[in-house]
Amino acid sequence: MKKLPRSIYLRTTIEVARSLIGKMIVRRQGTEFLLGMIVETEAYRADDPASHSFRGMTERNKVMFGNGGCLYVYFTYGMHYCANIVTGAAGKGEAVLIRAVEPVAGFDRMVKNRNLGNEFLNAKGKRSRILTNGPAKFAQAFGITTKHSGMDLLEDDIFITNGIVVPRSSIAAAPRIGISRAKEKKWRFYLKHNLWVSTA
């Protein structure tokens, strides 16, 4: 499968967030490949009080100000990692948070990465939702930590390819989750009726 070109990530952040729904994120762990279909994203703009970049560049968020198409991973609540795709040209300070994916391949490895019990192996439907139905759950299932922050998605460890074609009418726009500012902005996008969406 072919990686999405850099130009995809250089469009407006809202457009990137919406168009990533249905795309496939691929993680190579040694000889294993983990695949997930992106089903939920959130856009964070530079002029957005809810964005880490709102008050300018800091040691934590400097990756957000790099070139579009790189990974920005941050650590929060003393225990969780969240993964974002940097958007726009270098210096802009915008990104798209990956909030949820539907597991497509590497299910057993995801179970191990999440430290879940054997009862989840080969789990189907509702029982497996908990694998990747939230930003920190996705990051943990895919083995993504701050060590990967700054990686380029046009390289071979973590990248994104075309997935399924999703009609615009199948994508919902809603307020973002877990923020205290700019709550009214409908910059969360998700695949309607999908079981792995965090609020499903």
Place this chain on the structure above:
DNA sequence: AAGGCGATTGCCT
């Protein structure tokens, strides 16, 4: 130098 809090999760009631 210190205090508050977070783009969350999982457990408990």
Place this chain on the structure above:
DNA sequence: GGCAATCGCCTTT
């Protein structure tokens, strides 16, 4: 539905 866990970063003294 409510709340503890847990710590690095950012803001304020």
